[in-house]
Amino acid sequence: MGDLGEFDSSFIQALEHRPKPNATEAQGIPLIDLSPISCHEDVETNSETDPASIEELVKQVGSACKNWGFFQVINHGVPLDRRQRIEAAAREFFAQSLEEKRKVRRDEVKIMGYYDREHTKNVRDWKEVFDFGVEDPTLVAASTDPDDDSVAYWTNQWPEYPPKFRETCEEYTRDVGKLIMKLMELIALSLGLKAKRFHEYFKDQTSTIRLNYYPPCPSPELALGVGRHRDNGVLTVLSQDEVGGLQVKRRTDGEWIGVKPTPGAFIINVGDIMQVWTNEAYRSAEHRVVVNSVKERLSIPFFLNPAHYTEVKPLEELIDEEHPPKYRPYVWGKFQVIRKRSNFIKLNVENIQIDDFRIAH
Ligand SMILES: O=C(O)CCC(=O)C(=O)O
Numbered sequence: 001m002g003d004l005g006e007f008d009s010s011f012i013q014a015l016e017h018r019p020k021p022n023a024t025e026a027q028g029i030p031l032i033d034l035s036p037i038s039c040h041e042d043v044e045t046n047s048e049t050d051p052a053s054i055e056e057l058v059k060q061v062g063s064a065c066k067n068w069g070f071f072q073v074i075n076h077g078v079p080l081d082r083r084q085r086i087e088a089a090a091r092e093f094f095a096q097s098l099e100e101k102r103k104v105r106r107d108e109v110k111i112m113g114y115y116d117r118e119h120t121k122n123v124r125d126w127k128e129v130f131d132f133g134v135e136d137p138t139l140v141a142a143s144t145d146p147d148d149d150s151v152a153y154w155t156n157q158w159p160e161y162p163p164k165f166r167e168t169c170e171e172y173t174r175d176v177g178k179l180i181m182k183l184m185e186l187i188a189l190s191l192g193l194k195a196k197r198f199h200e201y202f203k204d205q206t207s208t209i210r211l212n213y214y215p216p217c218p219s220p221e222l223a224l225g226v227g228r229h230r231d232n233g234v235l236t237v238l239s240q241d242e243v244g245g246l247q248v249k250r251r252t253d254g255e256w257i258g259v260k261p262t263p264g265a266f267i268i269n270v271g272d273i274m275q276v277w278t279n280e281a282y283r284s285a286e287h288r289v290v291v292n293s294v295k296e297r298l299s300i301p302f303f304l305n306p307a308h309y310t311e312v313k314p315l316e317e318l319i320d321e322e323h324p325p326k327y328r329p330y331v332w333g334k335f336q337v338i339r340k341r342s343n344f345i346k347l348n349v350e351n352i353q354i355d356d357f358r359i360a361h
Pocket residue numbers: 210212226231238240245246287288289298299301
């Protein structure tokens with residue numbers, strides 16, 4: 001990617017999607033302090049924590065999900081050195097030659113691994129990625145055919161260099177995995193559900209972690225690190241370095257707002273499955289990444305996804321006569337496989353999305 005001579009036209013965004021030179025910095029993206037729960041395994045059944053502080057926290061999480069679909073958390077209990085270690089390992093991995101990185105390259109069969117050709121909305125992203133599954137192997141649907149029940153496995157591919165890369169990634173996965181389930185408990189409580197309401201969907205989770213590497217870009221005014229999109233899973237926990245570049249589309253006016261890096265914070269965003277489960281009480285937010293000509297940037301999203309056989313539909317507890325379901329059920333594993341396949345190619349049509357299952361009332 002960095003070895004391109006002239007600027008490759010496959011990266012060029014349509015005029016209306018190009019970044020503005022001076023983006024607005026984050027104003028009002030909620031920053032939530034998780035200290036009331038950060039040292040406990042369990043959100044609800046803890047005698048040492050003050051119920052009033054949990055209640056206040058649940059309110060904050062609920063209103064952030066409702067109004068933004070995006071927030072940051074601090075005092076989240078994931079040790080700083082976990083993050084520093086995975087960031088350092090990722091930098092060492094991406095600094096290698098293309099030839100080395102391609103030894104663990106992803107293809108149509110091996111879905112996990114290194115990749116530098118991803119397209120979002122059919123324009124190529126200015127980035128390189130390394131993907132791995134939270135469960136190894138990850139149990140997935142074998143085909144996109146709705147009548148085919150057969151399953152397949154995605155297996156992680158680990159590079160030889162840097163040393164301990166795998167262990168470092170797995171430690172990070174464990175800690176952020178715990179945090180993400182605590183966030184799911186807070187979200188459940190904020191919807192008036194039992195804290196562990198969502199746990200059943202994650203027994204055979206298909207969650208993935210991605211190392212995103214954005215090299216300096218010679219034409220940052222024409223390209224994007226990741227084009228505008230919504231995350232299609234349940235919830236994303238993202239760690240970003242100090243460079244900045246993530247932008248969220250503000251609901252009130254459609255303006256792209258930069259999410260200013262907050263040292264030590266994680267960025268949380270609601271995904272499409274949460275939007276369907278909550279029948280749009282909480283909606284996924286559109287976001288994108290701008291790049292710059294000077295500094296490389298690293299970000300690490302944990303995409304929380306349910307088991308492949310999960311039928312995604314609005315939760316019964318949130319449906320009544322006044323709130324009829326806004327979505328028809330769809331099977332997550334089929335959606336996921338269609339998406340993964342199409343990421344390899346430039347399509348001439350819009351990719352599968354939850355709007356395809358929306359019921360017009
Ligand atoms: O790099 C970032 O800040 C966000 C990346 C992202 O949105 C994604 O990988 O889905």
